[in-house]
Amino acid sequence: MSIDFRSCxxxxxxxxxxxxxxxxPKTFDYVFSIDYATQSQDFLxxxxxxxQGQFSYREHVAATVEDQIVAGGSLTSGEQMLKHMWHNVxxxxxFYGIIKGIKVLKRGLKVERIIPPPKGPxxxxxxxGAAVKGKGYGSQLIxxxxxxxxxxxxxxxxxxxxxxxxxxxxxxxxxxxxxNTYRPAYEEGQWGLLEGHTYMDKSI
Numbered sequence: 001m002s003i004d005f006r007s008c009x010x011x012x013x014x015x016x017x018x019x020x021x022x023x024x025p026k027t028f029d030y031v032f033s034i035d036y037a038t039q040s041q042d043f044l045x046x047x048x049x050x051x052q053g054q055f056s057y058r059e060h061v062a063a064t065v066e067d068q069i070v071a072g073g074s075l076t077s078g079e080q081m082l083k084h085m086w087h088n089v090x091x092x093x094x095f096y097g098i099i100k101g102i103k104v105l106k107r108g109l110k111v112e113r114i115i116p117p118p119k120g121p122x123x124x125x126x127x128x129g130a131a132v133k134g135k136g137y138g139s140q141l142i143x144x145x146x147x148x149x150x151x152x153x154x155x156x157x158x159x160x161x162x163x164x165x166x167x168x169x170x171x172x173x174x175x176x177x178x179x180n181t182y183r184p185a186y187e188e189g190q191w192g193l194l195e196g197h198t199y200m201d202k203s204i
Contacts, residue, residue, distance in 0.1 A: 002065070003063055003064070003065055003070070003137065003140050004063070004064050004065075005061055005062070005063055005064070005141070005144050006061070006062055006064060007058075007060075007061060007062075008057045008058075008060040008061065008062050008072065009057060010048075010049055010057050012057065012062060012069060012072075013045060013048050013049065013057070015062075015069045015072075015131075016048065016057070016060055016062060016069065016072045017041065017044050017045050017048050018041075018129070019069075019071065019072040019073075019127075019129030019130070019131065020044055020048070020055060020060070020072065020127045020129060021040070021041055021044055021129070022129035022130075023073070023126070023127050023128050023129045024162060024165075025040075025192075026162065026164065026192050026193040026195060027111060027115075027162065027192065027193070027194065027195070028040040028041075028044065028192065029189065029191040029192025029193075030107060030111070030187075030189040030191070030192030030193055030194050031104060031107045031108050031111055031192070032044070032104060033189070033190070033191040033192055034096065034100050034103055034104060035100070037191045040191075040192070043091075043092075043095050043096075046091065046095050047088075047091050047095075050087070050091055052084070052087040053084050053087035053088050053091055054074070054076070054081065054084040054087075054088055054126070054127075055088075055091075055127070056087075059074045059076065059084075060072055060073065060074050060127065061073060061074070061075065061141070061144070061145075063137055063140060063141045063144070065137075069131065070130065070131045070132065070135070070137040071128075071129065071130040071131060071137040071138050071140075071141045072127070072128075072129060072141075073125060073126070073127050073128035073129065073141055073142075073145065074125070074126050074127045074128075075123060075124070075125060075145045075148055075149065076123075076124050076126060077118070077121065077122060077123055077124055077154070078117045078118040078119055078120060078121075078122055078124065079121070081117040081118075081124070082117060089105065092104050092105060092108075107189070107194075110185075110187070110194060111194060113183070114183045114185045114194065114196065114197050115160045115183075115197050115199075118158050118199075121153070121154060122154065122156045122157070122158050122201070123145070123148075123149035123152065123154040123156065123157040123158070123204075124157070124158050124159065125142065125145050125157065125158070125159040126159070126160075128141065128142070128159070128168075133167065138168075138171060139171060139174075139175060142171075142175060143175075145157065146202075146204050149204055150204050154204065155203060155204060156201055156202070156203055156204065157201065157202050157204050158180075158199060158200065158201035158202070159172065159177065159199075159200055159201075160197045160198065160199050160200070161197060161198050161200060162195050162196070162197050163195045163196045163197070163198075164193075164195060169198070172200050175202070176202050177200040177201065177202045178200060178201060178202065179198050179199075179200055180198075180199045180200060180201050181198070181199040182196065182197075182198045182199075183196060183197055183198075183199070184196040185197070
């Protein structure tokens with residue numbers, strides 16, 4: 001059964017946003033759930049429909065089997081992530097208002113110290129999620145991102161993995177990603193958790 005890749009569309013929201021959320025539910029809840037547990041997912045649904053920003057549909061790629069989305073993720077870079085920041089801030093204040101938006105930004109800055117944007121011309125994988133575990137969809141999407149990165153002139157690709165995401169860590173080890181930097185953290189929010197992350201990279 002062959003797998004295909006395509007750019008995401010606004011109409012994919014109900015399938016892709018849960019995949020984005022699954023890439024780091026504890027971290028998303030820590031940052032974006034201010035008033036209720038599922039608020040982070042509501043924000044992601046809002047941000048997905050925006051034309052710009054880290055969570056926009058325009059930044060995401062879907063892996064499909066028989067036209068059904070089985071995995072999704074985003075390939076970006078340190079430079080692009082810095083450009084996304086302004087759009088992210090605008091979206092946060094539009095969704096939460098000023099006072100609660102400031103709370104979200106403060107939490108986001110804590111996360112950024114643990115998961116900083118990569119420096120230099122490094123391709124970076126984020127928001128990676130698979131609809132079904134153990135089918136190889138995630139690994140095939142990563143391989144597609146590696147191809148895209150090479151075609152874009154990058155010679156290094158990187159990602160971050162949370163302490164609790166042991167399944168993904170085993171996958172990245174198997175695909176040849178090497179642990180570079182570990183940043184410890186443990187801070188519970190009302191609904192989420194800021195935990196340690198390992199920065200991993202691979203020469204391509």
